[in-house]
Amino acid sequence: MNKIKNSALLLTTLFVGQPVLAQEQKHQPVNQDPQNKKMNVVFIVCDDLNADLGSFDDSIVKTPNLDRIRAHAMRFNNAYCQYPLSGPTRASFLTGYSPERTKVMDLTTSFRKAMPDCVTLPQLFKNNGYYTVRIGKVYHANVPMDIGHDGADDPKSWTKKWNPIGIDKTLEDKVHILTPSLVSGKRIGGSMAYLEVPGEDDKHTDAIGANIACMEIHNHKDKPFFLAMGFYRPHTPYIAPSKYYKMYPWQTMPLPNVPADDWDNKPECAKTSNILNYGLPADTLRRAKAAYYAAISFMDAQIGKILNQLDRDGLANNTAIVFVGDNGYNLGQHGQWQKQLLFEHSARVPLIISVPEITNHKGSYNKPVELLDIYPTIASVCSLQAPNDLDGRDVTPLLKDANTPWEENAYSEQTRKPGAFKSTVKEFTMGRSVRTERYRYTEWNDGKAGGELYDYLKDPTEHYNLYNNKKYKKLQKQLSVNLHKHYAEIQAKIK
Secondary structure: OOOOOOHHHHHHHHHOOOOEEEEEOOOOOOOOOHHHOOOEEEEEEEOOOOOOOHHHOOOOOOOHHHHHHHOOOEEEEEEEOOOOOHHHHHHHHHHOOOHHHHOOOOOOOOHHHHOOOOOOHHHHHHHOOOEEEEEEOOOOOOOOOOOOOOOOOOHHHOOEEEEEOOHHHHOHHHOEEOOHHHOEOOEOOOOOEEEEEOOOHHHOHHHHHHHHHHHHHHHOOOOOEEEEEEEOOOOOOEEEEHHHHOOOOHHHOOOOOOOOOHHHHOOHHHOOOOOHHHHOOHHHHHHHHHHHHHHHHHHHHHHHHHHHHHHHOOOHHHEEEEEEEOOOOEEOHHHOEEOOOOOHHHHEEEEEEEOOOOOOOOEEEOOOEEHHHHHHHHHHHOOOOOOOOOOOOOOHHHHHOOOOOOOOOEEEEEEEOOOHHHOOOOOOEEEEEEEOOOEEEEEEOOOOOOEEEEEOOOOOOOOOOOOOOHHHHHHHHHHHHHHHHHHHHHHHHOO
8 A cells, every 4th residue: 555645534444454455646736726726626426326316305205415515505306327337337437428428338448449639527627737535436446446456447547546455355255145047156246235344434445535535625625626436335235334324224114016017018128127126025125225325325425535635635615516316216116126227217317516606505496407417517517628519518517507598418328138137138239218307208228128218297107008009109219319310410520
Protein backbone atom coordinates (compact mmCIF):
# COMPACT_ATOMS: atom_id res chain seq x y z
CA MET A 1 0.00 0.00 0.00
CA ASN A 2 1.23 3.46 -0.88
CA LYS A 3 2.14 5.79 1.94
CA ILE A 4 -0.72 8.09 2.84
CA LYS A 5 0.10 11.59 3.97
CA ASN A 6 -2.18 13.39 6.39
CA SER A 7 -4.03 10.16 7.07
CA ALA A 8 -5.82 11.10 10.28
CA LEU A 9 -9.15 10.72 8.52
CA LEU A 10 -8.31 7.11 7.66
CA LEU A 11 -7.24 5.93 11.10
CA THR A 12 -10.41 3.96 11.61
CA THR A 13 -9.96 2.27 8.26
CA LEU A 14 -6.36 1.34 8.95
CA PHE A 15 -7.00 0.05 12.46
CA VAL A 16 -9.56 -2.52 11.34
CA GLY A 17 -6.80 -4.42 9.61
CA GLN A 18 -8.43 -4.63 6.20
CA PRO A 19 -6.08 -4.05 3.26
CA VAL A 20 -6.68 -1.07 1.01
CA LEU A 21 -5.15 -1.43 -2.43
CA ALA A 22 -4.18 1.71 -4.27
CA GLN A 23 -2.15 2.86 -7.23
CA GLU A 24 -1.07 6.46 -7.56
CA GLN A 25 -0.02 8.28 -10.68
CA LYS A 26 2.04 11.46 -10.75
CA HIS A 27 0.01 14.63 -10.44
CA GLN A 28 1.10 18.18 -11.02
CA PRO A 29 -0.51 20.65 -8.58
CA VAL A 30 -2.82 23.19 -10.15
CA ASN A 31 -2.12 26.88 -9.53
CA GLN A 32 -5.45 28.57 -8.92
CA ASP A 33 -6.67 32.10 -8.72
CA PRO A 34 -8.77 32.13 -5.52
CA GLN A 35 -11.13 34.60 -7.18
CA ASN A 36 -11.77 32.18 -10.05
CA LYS A 37 -11.94 28.88 -8.24
CA LYS A 38 -13.14 25.96 -10.32
CA MET A 39 -16.13 23.99 -9.12
CA ASN A 40 -15.36 20.57 -7.67
CA VAL A 41 -17.38 17.48 -8.55
CA VAL A 42 -18.31 14.52 -6.35
CA PHE A 43 -19.69 11.83 -8.62
CA ILE A 44 -21.39 9.01 -6.70
CA VAL A 45 -22.48 5.87 -8.54
CA CYS A 46 -24.15 2.90 -6.86
CA ASP A 47 -24.36 -0.67 -8.08
CA ASP A 48 -27.76 -2.22 -8.96
CA LEU A 49 -29.72 0.52 -7.24
CA ASN A 50 -33.36 1.01 -8.12
CA ALA A 51 -35.52 3.96 -7.11
CA ASP A 52 -36.98 2.31 -3.99
CA LEU A 53 -35.58 5.13 -1.88
CA GLY A 54 -36.96 7.45 0.74
CA SER A 55 -35.41 10.27 -1.25
CA PHE A 56 -37.68 9.19 -4.12
CA ASP A 57 -40.74 9.05 -1.88
CA ASP A 58 -40.62 5.35 -1.09
CA SER A 59 -42.38 4.71 2.22
CA ILE A 60 -40.08 1.90 3.40
CA VAL A 61 -36.45 2.55 2.46
CA LYS A 62 -34.66 5.06 4.68
CA THR A 63 -32.08 7.30 2.95
CA PRO A 64 -31.55 10.35 5.19
CA ASN A 65 -28.28 11.37 3.54
CA LEU A 66 -29.70 11.27 0.04
CA ASP A 67 -32.46 13.43 1.52
CA ARG A 68 -29.73 15.90 2.49
CA ILE A 69 -28.51 16.09 -1.10
CA ARG A 70 -32.04 16.36 -2.42
CA ALA A 71 -32.71 19.36 -0.16
CA HIS A 72 -30.64 21.51 -2.57
CA ALA A 73 -30.80 19.50 -5.77
CA MET A 74 -32.88 18.54 -8.77
CA ARG A 75 -34.34 15.06 -8.49
CA PHE A 76 -35.01 13.38 -11.83
CA ASN A 77 -37.95 11.12 -11.12
CA ASN A 78 -37.85 9.40 -14.49
CA ALA A 79 -34.22 8.89 -15.47
CA TYR A 80 -33.39 5.82 -17.54
CA CYS A 81 -30.23 3.88 -18.28
CA GLN A 82 -29.48 3.00 -21.88
CA TYR A 83 -28.71 -0.65 -21.12
CA PRO A 84 -29.75 -2.20 -17.77
CA LEU A 85 -26.48 -3.95 -17.01
CA SER A 86 -23.42 -2.57 -15.25
CA GLY A 87 -20.75 -2.81 -17.96
CA PRO A 88 -22.75 -1.29 -20.82
CA THR A 89 -24.49 1.42 -18.83
CA ARG A 90 -21.34 2.67 -17.11
CA ALA A 91 -19.43 2.71 -20.39
CA SER A 92 -22.32 4.69 -21.85
CA PHE A 93 -22.81 7.46 -19.31
CA LEU A 94 -19.08 7.86 -18.58
CA THR A 95 -18.27 8.30 -22.29
CA GLY A 96 -21.48 10.08 -23.25
CA TYR A 97 -22.12 7.62 -26.07
CA SER A 98 -24.88 5.12 -26.70
CA PRO A 99 -24.09 1.38 -26.32
CA GLU A 100 -24.52 1.23 -30.10
CA ARG A 101 -21.41 3.39 -30.41
CA THR A 102 -19.32 2.05 -27.52
CA LYS A 103 -20.11 -1.52 -28.68
CA VAL A 104 -20.34 -2.51 -25.02
CA MET A 105 -23.30 -4.83 -24.49
CA ASP A 106 -21.70 -7.32 -22.13
CA LEU A 107 -19.34 -7.39 -19.13
CA THR A 108 -16.10 -8.01 -21.00
CA THR A 109 -15.88 -5.61 -23.95
CA SER A 110 -13.92 -2.37 -23.47
CA PHE A 111 -15.26 0.84 -25.00
CA ARG A 112 -11.66 1.70 -25.91
CA LYS A 113 -11.73 -1.04 -28.57
CA ALA A 114 -14.39 0.75 -30.61
CA MET A 115 -13.55 4.29 -29.45
CA PRO A 116 -9.84 4.36 -28.50
CA ASP A 117 -9.58 8.15 -28.57
CA CYS A 118 -12.81 9.11 -26.84
CA VAL A 119 -12.51 11.53 -23.93
CA THR A 120 -14.44 10.23 -20.93
CA LEU A 121 -16.21 12.47 -18.44
CA PRO A 122 -13.49 12.25 -15.76
CA GLN A 123 -10.81 12.45 -18.45
CA LEU A 124 -12.29 15.75 -19.63
CA PHE A 125 -11.83 17.13 -16.12
CA LYS A 126 -8.32 15.68 -15.89
CA ASN A 127 -7.41 17.32 -19.20
CA ASN A 128 -8.60 20.64 -17.77
CA GLY A 129 -6.35 20.63 -14.73
CA TYR A 130 -8.52 18.73 -12.26
CA TYR A 131 -7.25 16.11 -9.85
CA THR A 132 -9.36 13.07 -10.78
CA VAL A 133 -9.62 10.19 -8.34
CA ARG A 134 -11.54 6.94 -8.57
CA ILE A 135 -12.53 5.00 -5.44
CA GLY A 136 -14.18 1.60 -5.80
CA LYS A 137 -16.40 0.58 -8.70
CA VAL A 138 -16.88 3.38 -11.21
CA TYR A 139 -16.28 1.61 -14.50
CA HIS A 140 -17.43 -2.01 -14.52
CA ALA A 141 -16.03 -4.49 -12.02
CA ASN A 142 -17.43 -7.91 -11.22
CA VAL A 143 -18.94 -8.13 -7.74
CA PRO A 144 -17.74 -9.64 -5.52
CA MET A 145 -14.85 -11.08 -7.59
CA ASP A 146 -13.19 -7.76 -8.48
CA ILE A 147 -13.49 -6.08 -5.07
CA GLY A 148 -9.96 -4.98 -4.25
CA HIS A 149 -8.98 -4.95 -7.93
CA ASP A 150 -9.26 -2.61 -10.90
CA GLY A 151 -11.89 -4.52 -12.85
CA ALA A 152 -12.50 -2.96 -16.25
CA ASP A 153 -11.10 0.40 -15.22
CA ASP A 154 -9.98 3.12 -17.62
CA PRO A 155 -6.50 4.39 -16.65
CA LYS A 156 -6.76 7.44 -18.91
CA SER A 157 -9.54 8.81 -16.73
CA TRP A 158 -7.72 9.13 -13.43
CA THR A 159 -4.90 10.89 -11.68
CA LYS A 160 -5.20 8.35 -8.88
CA LYS A 161 -7.22 5.24 -8.10
CA TRP A 162 -8.15 3.27 -5.00
CA ASN A 163 -9.43 -0.29 -4.69
CA PRO A 164 -10.73 -0.70 -1.15
CA ILE A 165 -11.41 -4.18 0.19
CA GLY A 166 -13.18 -5.06 3.40
CA ILE A 167 -14.82 -7.72 5.50
CA ASP A 168 -17.71 -8.16 3.07
CA LYS A 169 -15.17 -9.63 0.63
CA THR A 170 -13.26 -11.75 3.12
CA LEU A 171 -16.48 -13.21 4.55
CA GLU A 172 -18.21 -13.90 1.26
CA ASP A 173 -17.93 -17.68 1.82
CA LYS A 174 -20.34 -17.16 4.73
CA VAL A 175 -23.16 -15.67 2.67
CA HIS A 176 -26.56 -17.32 2.51
CA ILE A 177 -27.09 -18.20 -1.14
CA LEU A 178 -30.77 -18.12 -2.03
CA THR A 179 -30.48 -19.07 -5.70
CA PRO A 180 -27.77 -21.78 -5.85
CA SER A 181 -28.72 -22.65 -9.43
CA LEU A 182 -27.21 -19.32 -10.55
CA VAL A 183 -23.83 -19.94 -8.89
CA SER A 184 -20.94 -21.02 -11.11
CA GLY A 185 -17.75 -21.87 -9.25
CA LYS A 186 -16.92 -18.83 -7.10
CA ARG A 187 -19.04 -16.42 -9.17
CA ILE A 188 -21.79 -15.67 -6.67
CA GLY A 189 -22.42 -12.18 -7.97
CA GLY A 190 -25.40 -13.22 -10.08
CA SER A 191 -27.04 -15.09 -7.25
CA MET A 192 -29.41 -13.61 -4.71
CA ALA A 193 -27.38 -13.92 -1.50
CA TYR A 194 -27.15 -12.06 1.79
CA LEU A 195 -25.16 -11.79 5.01
CA GLU A 196 -25.82 -9.85 8.18
CA VAL A 197 -22.52 -8.89 9.85
CA PRO A 198 -22.28 -7.87 13.53
CA GLY A 199 -20.16 -4.80 14.25
CA GLU A 200 -19.57 -1.36 12.84
CA ASP A 201 -19.51 0.02 9.33
CA ASP A 202 -15.82 0.74 8.94
CA LYS A 203 -14.75 -2.85 8.33
CA HIS A 204 -16.77 -2.97 5.10
CA THR A 205 -15.48 -2.10 1.65
CA ASP A 206 -17.88 0.77 0.99
CA ALA A 207 -17.17 2.32 4.39
CA ILE A 208 -13.44 2.08 3.76
CA GLY A 209 -14.02 3.70 0.38
CA ALA A 210 -16.00 6.54 1.94
CA ASN A 211 -13.20 7.11 4.48
CA ILE A 212 -10.71 7.32 1.62
CA ALA A 213 -13.00 9.80 -0.14
CA CYS A 214 -13.01 11.97 2.98
CA MET A 215 -9.22 11.92 3.09
CA GLU A 216 -8.94 12.81 -0.60
CA ILE A 217 -11.38 15.70 -0.22
CA HIS A 218 -9.45 17.06 2.76
CA ASN A 219 -6.05 16.67 1.13
CA HIS A 220 -7.15 18.38 -2.08
CA LYS A 221 -9.48 21.02 -0.72
CA ASP A 222 -7.30 23.76 -2.21
CA LYS A 223 -7.24 22.25 -5.71
CA PRO A 224 -10.08 21.51 -8.13
CA PHE A 225 -11.03 17.85 -8.00
CA PHE A 226 -13.34 15.34 -9.64
CA LEU A 227 -13.88 12.59 -7.09
CA ALA A 228 -15.74 9.49 -8.28
CA MET A 229 -17.03 7.30 -5.45
CA GLY A 230 -18.23 3.92 -6.68
CA PHE A 231 -20.20 1.99 -4.07
CA TYR A 232 -20.47 -1.79 -4.48
CA ARG A 233 -23.73 -2.02 -2.58
CA PRO A 234 -26.53 -2.84 -2.83
CA HIS A 235 -25.26 -5.33 -5.46
CA THR A 236 -25.67 -8.94 -4.38
CA PRO A 237 -24.48 -10.46 -2.11
CA TYR A 238 -26.46 -8.05 0.08
CA ILE A 239 -23.97 -7.63 2.92
CA ALA A 240 -24.42 -5.00 5.62
CA PRO A 241 -23.90 -4.50 9.37
CA SER A 242 -26.64 -5.81 11.66
CA LYS A 243 -28.00 -2.38 12.57
CA TYR A 244 -29.20 -1.87 9.01
CA TYR A 245 -30.83 -5.29 8.91
CA LYS A 246 -32.77 -4.35 12.04
CA MET A 247 -34.32 -1.48 10.11
CA TYR A 248 -36.11 -3.91 7.77
CA PRO A 249 -37.77 -6.92 9.47
CA TRP A 250 -38.10 -9.47 6.71
CA GLN A 251 -41.25 -11.01 8.20
CA THR A 252 -43.30 -7.92 7.31
CA MET A 253 -41.60 -7.06 4.02
CA PRO A 254 -44.28 -6.64 1.31
CA LEU A 255 -43.88 -8.34 -2.05
CA PRO A 256 -45.28 -7.01 -5.33
CA ASN A 257 -48.62 -8.29 -6.48
CA VAL A 258 -48.16 -10.32 -9.66
CA PRO A 259 -51.44 -11.50 -11.23
CA ALA A 260 -51.59 -15.15 -12.24
CA ASP A 261 -52.08 -14.18 -15.89
CA ASP A 262 -49.33 -11.54 -15.92
CA TRP A 263 -47.29 -13.35 -18.58
CA ASP A 264 -50.22 -14.35 -20.77
CA ASN A 265 -49.81 -11.15 -22.80
CA LYS A 266 -46.03 -10.65 -22.76
CA PRO A 267 -43.30 -12.10 -25.01
CA GLU A 268 -41.14 -14.78 -23.42
CA CYS A 269 -37.96 -12.93 -24.35
CA ALA A 270 -38.94 -10.11 -21.98
CA LYS A 271 -37.96 -12.42 -19.09
CA THR A 272 -34.52 -13.06 -17.69
CA SER A 273 -35.74 -16.19 -15.93
CA ASN A 274 -38.45 -18.48 -17.21
CA ILE A 275 -38.92 -19.72 -13.64
CA LEU A 276 -40.83 -16.96 -11.89
CA ASN A 277 -39.19 -15.79 -8.66
CA TYR A 278 -36.62 -18.55 -9.29
CA GLY A 279 -39.19 -20.89 -7.77
CA LEU A 280 -38.42 -19.55 -4.28
CA PRO A 281 -41.02 -19.40 -1.48
CA ALA A 282 -42.43 -16.05 -0.35
CA ASP A 283 -40.47 -15.92 2.93
CA THR A 284 -37.18 -16.40 1.08
CA LEU A 285 -38.10 -13.55 -1.26
CA ARG A 286 -38.93 -11.35 1.73
CA ARG A 287 -35.49 -12.07 3.23
CA ALA A 288 -33.82 -11.10 -0.03
CA LYS A 289 -35.76 -7.87 -0.37
CA ALA A 290 -35.14 -6.85 3.25
CA ALA A 291 -31.42 -7.57 2.84
CA TYR A 292 -31.31 -5.48 -0.35
CA TYR A 293 -32.90 -2.58 1.51
CA ALA A 294 -30.46 -2.99 4.42
CA ALA A 295 -27.56 -2.70 1.95
CA ILE A 296 -29.09 0.52 0.58
CA SER A 297 -29.32 2.16 4.00
CA PHE A 298 -25.75 1.11 4.76
CA MET A 299 -24.61 2.72 1.53
CA ASP A 300 -26.59 5.87 2.34
CA ALA A 301 -24.78 6.15 5.69
CA GLN A 302 -21.43 6.23 3.87
CA ILE A 303 -22.65 9.09 1.70
CA GLY A 304 -23.24 10.99 4.94
CA LYS A 305 -19.53 10.83 5.71
CA ILE A 306 -18.69 12.48 2.39
CA LEU A 307 -21.26 15.23 2.88
CA ASN A 308 -19.92 15.90 6.37
CA GLN A 309 -16.38 16.17 5.02
CA LEU A 310 -17.43 18.69 2.39
CA ASP A 311 -19.02 20.75 5.17
CA ARG A 312 -15.95 20.51 7.43
CA ASP A 313 -13.63 21.65 4.67
CA GLY A 314 -15.92 24.48 3.57
CA LEU A 315 -16.45 22.99 0.11
CA ALA A 316 -20.20 22.42 0.08
CA ASN A 317 -20.82 25.71 -1.70
CA ASN A 318 -18.26 24.96 -4.39
CA THR A 319 -18.92 21.28 -5.14
CA ALA A 320 -21.41 19.81 -7.59
CA ILE A 321 -22.78 16.41 -6.57
CA VAL A 322 -24.09 13.78 -8.94
CA PHE A 323 -25.80 10.74 -7.46
CA VAL A 324 -26.83 7.95 -9.81
CA GLY A 325 -27.51 4.23 -9.97
CA ASP A 326 -26.02 2.33 -12.89
CA ASN A 327 -29.18 0.32 -13.60
CA GLY A 328 -32.45 -0.44 -11.88
CA TYR A 329 -33.37 -3.69 -10.15
CA ASN A 330 -36.49 -5.83 -10.12
CA LEU A 331 -37.57 -7.17 -6.74
CA GLY A 332 -40.25 -9.60 -7.86
CA GLN A 333 -42.12 -7.38 -10.30
CA HIS A 334 -43.44 -9.78 -12.98
CA GLY A 335 -41.81 -12.59 -11.00
CA GLN A 336 -38.40 -11.30 -12.14
CA TRP A 337 -35.39 -10.34 -10.04
CA GLN A 338 -32.29 -8.27 -10.65
CA LYS A 339 -31.60 -6.47 -13.95
CA GLN A 340 -31.32 -6.96 -17.74
CA LEU A 341 -35.01 -6.24 -18.11
CA LEU A 342 -36.78 -3.56 -20.13
CA PHE A 343 -39.47 -3.12 -17.50
CA GLU A 344 -39.75 0.10 -15.51
CA HIS A 345 -38.17 -1.16 -12.30
CA SER A 346 -35.00 -2.26 -14.11
CA ALA A 347 -34.57 0.50 -16.70
CA ARG A 348 -35.41 3.39 -14.36
CA VAL A 349 -32.64 4.63 -12.07
CA PRO A 350 -32.31 7.27 -9.35
CA LEU A 351 -30.60 10.48 -10.48
CA ILE A 352 -30.02 13.55 -8.30
CA ILE A 353 -27.86 16.51 -9.36
CA SER A 354 -26.85 19.31 -7.00
CA VAL A 355 -25.01 22.37 -8.32
CA PRO A 356 -24.30 25.39 -6.08
CA GLU A 357 -25.98 28.62 -7.25
CA ILE A 358 -28.12 26.61 -9.70
CA THR A 359 -30.04 24.09 -7.58
CA ASN A 360 -30.24 25.90 -4.27
CA HIS A 361 -33.80 24.73 -3.65
CA LYS A 362 -35.30 21.25 -3.74
CA GLY A 363 -36.84 20.46 -7.11
CA SER A 364 -38.24 17.52 -9.04
CA TYR A 365 -38.47 16.87 -12.77
CA ASN A 366 -40.99 14.24 -13.86
CA LYS A 367 -40.46 13.76 -17.58
CA PRO A 368 -37.95 11.28 -19.05
CA VAL A 369 -34.24 11.97 -19.23
CA GLU A 370 -31.36 9.64 -20.07
CA LEU A 371 -28.16 8.88 -18.21
CA LEU A 372 -26.42 10.02 -21.39
CA ASP A 373 -27.43 13.54 -20.33
CA ILE A 374 -25.09 13.50 -17.35
CA TYR A 375 -21.85 14.09 -19.27
CA PRO A 376 -22.82 17.22 -21.23
CA THR A 377 -24.63 18.64 -18.21
CA ILE A 378 -21.77 18.30 -15.71
CA ALA A 379 -19.31 19.62 -18.28
CA SER A 380 -21.57 22.61 -18.86
CA VAL A 381 -22.10 23.58 -15.20
CA CYS A 382 -18.32 23.42 -14.71
CA SER A 383 -17.70 25.55 -17.82
CA LEU A 384 -15.85 22.80 -19.69
CA GLN A 385 -16.18 22.15 -23.41
CA ALA A 386 -17.54 18.63 -23.92
CA PRO A 387 -17.00 16.75 -27.20
CA ASN A 388 -19.51 17.96 -29.77
CA ASP A 389 -20.68 14.50 -30.82
CA LEU A 390 -22.08 13.22 -27.51
CA ASP A 391 -25.42 11.43 -27.64
CA GLY A 392 -26.94 13.06 -24.54
CA ARG A 393 -28.35 16.53 -23.95
CA ASP A 394 -27.29 19.29 -21.58
CA VAL A 395 -30.15 19.47 -19.07
CA THR A 396 -28.78 22.52 -17.24
CA PRO A 397 -31.99 24.45 -18.08
CA LEU A 398 -33.93 21.81 -16.12
CA LEU A 399 -31.57 22.18 -13.17
CA LYS A 400 -32.47 25.85 -13.08
CA ASP A 401 -36.20 25.42 -13.63
CA ALA A 402 -38.11 22.12 -13.80
CA ASN A 403 -40.87 23.92 -15.70
CA THR A 404 -38.61 24.65 -18.67
CA PRO A 405 -40.27 23.38 -21.89
CA TRP A 406 -38.40 20.18 -22.72
CA GLU A 407 -39.09 17.31 -25.07
CA GLU A 408 -37.10 14.13 -24.64
CA ASN A 409 -37.74 10.41 -24.82
CA ALA A 410 -35.54 7.84 -23.11
CA TYR A 411 -34.22 4.83 -25.01
CA SER A 412 -32.99 1.55 -23.55
CA GLU A 413 -31.92 -1.72 -25.11
CA GLN A 414 -31.17 -5.26 -23.97
CA THR A 415 -29.94 -8.40 -25.70
CA ARG A 416 -31.03 -11.98 -25.11
CA LYS A 417 -28.86 -15.02 -25.80
CA PRO A 418 -29.98 -18.66 -26.03
CA GLY A 419 -29.58 -20.54 -22.76
CA ALA A 420 -28.87 -17.52 -20.58
CA PHE A 421 -30.76 -17.30 -17.27
CA LYS A 422 -32.80 -20.42 -18.14
CA SER A 423 -34.52 -18.38 -20.83
CA THR A 424 -36.55 -20.02 -23.58
CA VAL A 425 -35.03 -17.73 -26.25
CA LYS A 426 -33.83 -19.83 -29.19
CA GLU A 427 -31.76 -17.19 -31.01
CA PHE A 428 -29.97 -13.92 -30.36
CA THR A 429 -32.64 -11.32 -29.70
CA MET A 430 -32.34 -7.54 -29.45
CA GLY A 431 -34.87 -5.64 -27.40
CA ARG A 432 -35.24 -1.90 -27.87
CA SER A 433 -37.51 0.33 -25.85
CA VAL A 434 -38.64 3.95 -25.85
CA ARG A 435 -40.09 5.61 -22.74
CA THR A 436 -42.23 8.70 -23.16
CA GLU A 437 -43.85 10.66 -20.38
CA ARG A 438 -46.82 8.28 -20.37
CA TYR A 439 -45.93 5.16 -22.35
CA ARG A 440 -43.26 2.51 -22.84
CA TYR A 441 -42.99 0.81 -26.22
CA THR A 442 -40.66 -2.16 -26.77
CA GLU A 443 -39.81 -4.27 -29.79
CA TRP A 444 -37.94 -7.57 -29.67
CA ASN A 445 -36.08 -8.24 -32.94
CA ASP A 446 -37.99 -5.36 -34.53
CA GLY A 447 -41.26 -6.92 -33.40
CA LYS A 448 -40.64 -10.31 -34.99
CA ALA A 449 -40.12 -11.78 -31.51
CA GLY A 450 -42.96 -9.79 -30.00
CA GLY A 451 -43.51 -6.38 -28.50
CA GLU A 452 -44.86 -4.48 -25.52
CA LEU A 453 -46.82 -1.27 -24.99
CA TYR A 454 -47.75 -0.02 -21.52
CA ASP A 455 -49.79 2.98 -20.44
CA TYR A 456 -48.38 4.04 -17.06
CA LEU A 457 -51.19 6.47 -16.37
CA LYS A 458 -53.71 3.61 -16.34
CA ASP A 459 -51.40 0.67 -15.65
CA PRO A 460 -48.32 1.56 -13.54
CA THR A 461 -47.55 -2.13 -12.84
CA GLU A 462 -47.32 -3.05 -16.55
CA HIS A 463 -49.96 -5.74 -16.37
CA TYR A 464 -51.85 -4.90 -19.58
CA ASN A 465 -49.74 -5.22 -22.71
CA LEU A 466 -51.40 -3.07 -25.36
CA TYR A 467 -49.12 -4.18 -28.20
CA ASN A 468 -51.18 -4.70 -31.38
CA ASN A 469 -54.30 -3.49 -29.59
CA LYS A 470 -56.49 -1.91 -32.27
CA LYS A 471 -57.37 1.04 -30.02
CA TYR A 472 -53.67 1.95 -29.82
CA LYS A 473 -52.76 1.28 -33.44
CA LYS A 474 -51.94 4.90 -34.29
CA LEU A 475 -49.89 5.42 -31.10
CA GLN A 476 -48.00 2.17 -31.60
CA LYS A 477 -47.08 3.12 -35.15
CA GLN A 478 -45.77 6.53 -34.06
CA LEU A 479 -43.73 5.07 -31.20
CA SER A 480 -42.29 2.45 -33.56
CA VAL A 481 -41.29 5.20 -36.00
CA ASN A 482 -39.62 7.13 -33.15
CA LEU A 483 -37.79 4.02 -31.96
CA HIS A 484 -36.38 3.12 -35.37
CA LYS A 485 -35.53 6.74 -36.19
CA HIS A 486 -33.57 7.11 -32.96
CA TYR A 487 -31.39 4.05 -33.50
CA ALA A 488 -30.92 4.89 -37.19
CA GLU A 489 -29.58 8.29 -36.13
CA ILE A 490 -27.20 6.64 -33.67
CA GLN A 491 -25.98 4.25 -36.38
CA ALA A 492 -25.40 7.20 -38.70
CA LYS A 493 -22.92 8.65 -36.19
CA ILE A 494 -20.75 5.54 -36.24
CA LYS A 495 -17.71 6.13 -38.39
